[in-house]
Amino acid sequence: MIAAAHASIVEEGVAAMSIRNICSAAGHSQGAFYSNFASKDDLLVDILQSHIQDEVTLLRDIVAQCVGDDIEATLEVLADRLAKLAEEPQWSLLSIELQLHARRNPAFAERHREGKAACYRMFGELVADLVRRFSLRPALPAEQTGIGLYALWMGLAVQGDVEGAISRDEMLVGFFRAMAGLDVLEPAKP
Incomplete structure (x- = not known):
């Protein structure tokens, strides 16, 4: 997820970055995201x-x-x-x-x-x-x-x-x- 988020920031910026897109790119659910990050x-x-x-x-x-x-x-x-x-x-x-x-x-x-x-x-x-x-x-x-x-x-x-x-x-x-x-x-x- 960290690698997917980093790629998203570089490509789109923080404002455009979405948890849904990060999870999709990483192959994880949003629930998995929230079990790792608040x-x-x-x-x-x-x-x-x-x-x-x-x-x-x-x-x-x-x-x-x-x-x-x-x-x-x-x-x-x-x-x-x-x-x-x-x-x-x-x-x-x-x-x-x-x-x-x-x-x-x-x-x-x-x-x-x-x-x-x-x-x-x-x-x-x-x-x-x-x-x-x-x-x-x-x-x-x-x-x-x-x-x-x-x-x-x-x-x-x-x-x-x-x-x-x-x-x-x-x-x-x-x-x-x-x-x-x-x-x-x-x-x-x-």
């Missing part, structure tokens, strides 16, 4: 939160599996993964749709804030892993850095490429470096 809004938050959880788990595994003390290589791999995700249009469309839906619907806005808070915590855990792994002295507490990282990543996903700006992965590495208290390297010219 509302369409709960499904929307679960879609994004599930995706973020999967990706942060993958990123935390990258940190856990890094060999030696080469933070540069680790930061490059993390930033490359986040930059690739930011390029995937279905996630930027989902993010935009959920933000707009939250702006228009106060009841959903509260549920959306809860979902984003969970995402912030997950990104904070990733930052805490980096801090522990490389004995860093971050400029901000891990969860606050996680909020900034999430905002930058989502902003890059929604914004797309900006003429004259450094690449997404360089932007993300620069953010990691600045927040970790590391020297910020001069980015390559675009």
